[in-house]
Amino acid sequence: MITSPAWKDKRYAVLGLARSGRATVEALLAVGAEVLVWDDRPEAREPYNGRCAIGDPLEADLTGYAGVVVSPGVPLNTHPIKPHADSFGVPVIGDVELFAQARADLPAHRVVGITGTNGKSTTTALVYHILKQAGVPTTMGGNIGLPILEQEPLPEGGVYVLELSSYQIDLTYSLDCEVAVLLNITPDHLDRYDGDFAKYAASKFRLLSMQTRGHNSIARFKDARSLGKFAEGSIASILEDVFENRGIAPEEQANWPSLQGPHNHENAAAAIEVCDILGLSQSQIKAGLESYRGLPHRMERVAEIAGVAYVNDSKGTNTAASAPALAAFDNIHWILGGLAKEPGLGECEAELPRVKAAYTIGKAGPDFAALLEGRVPVEQCETLDRAVSAAADSAEDGDTVLLSPACASFDQYSDFEKRGEHFRALVEGLE
Incomplete structure (x- = not known):
């Protein structure tokens, strides 16, 4: 420990x-x-x-x-x-603050802190994977994996990769990351911030403001511009410029099977920049991108049955998280619904031309059905088992059945993992 x-x-x-x-x-x-x-x-x-x-x-x-x-x-x-x-x-x-206090007594190391509304789990796991494949001593913690204090200290030269929610950042005061990443900020968890998006955004940005001179910050240009200044003396990278600056062509994303879609373009850009800053070669970074196999419940390809792909994106718990999953496929049979975090379809609206049919579940199911009526064929299924069965009956060769609920799970499941596991079991039952 x-x-x-x-x-x-x-x-x-x-x-x-x-x-x-x-x-x-x-x-x-x-x-x-x-x-x-x-x-x-x-x-x-x-x-x-x-x-x-x-x-x-x-x-x-x-x-x-x-x-x-x-x-x-x-x-x-x-x-x-x-x-x-x-x-x-x-x-x-929180425990992350205690980790920050313990750093002075650990073997020489670096810390990568990753936050954002969407994509932080994938980006954290991706950075960890690339580092591990390159032979760098590394571990991941924070909002992913084992509690950070439960883990064994890394040897000299190690890299701690931490996924950090806004809640964890709120409980942290001295975590000075060598590399801090702010992926994106969209409305989420606003009940914890008195309904004030500005408070939520400021919480995320604190990860960057805790840095000291010479450390690296990575963010999207519009977030960096709107949220305030990076820490004085820190070295800023802009996510939109990564592919051009690091000599990796955007079309190379086709070689990364578990990193498809525009949201994974951003996640990959962040990981590329982090690993470049940490001194990895371009060949090491590319090898890691190609061999990464993804996280459970995040764009997880569960099976292909009779030419139909079944994809578990249960971690899509708000419309901003589900929109990129929709953007990654065509001819989609979309299973959505649960406990809504916001009204409407949000960013999913723009991706409706990719949806062949929709199947609504959970508490928000009737509201989503009303929004989709007349725009795509929609069936109110109420439960996931009925939705999977209905989608499987309708889907044809070349279609994708996508669970990306755009909602929290708590009306029917204890967490998004349980919802994703149920989807996986239902799909396995189709084979």
């Missing part, structure tokens, strides 16, 4: 004992910190009997504490822990 002597003999409260919370407690205890732990579930607290103080930080006197460590799932704009900690002058932080 990753630890720091800087935490020794200090007092911390840890609120929430899921994966990152458990890893945080173990890392703090390993160096002799004093830890107060709490989770609403008694079974989550039980393993810490006799090892830690157990109690709700909301009811604790936090005088002298070095920090309250919370899960990124805790909404700082509404949860009472933030004003309670503020009343004692105690920062509310």
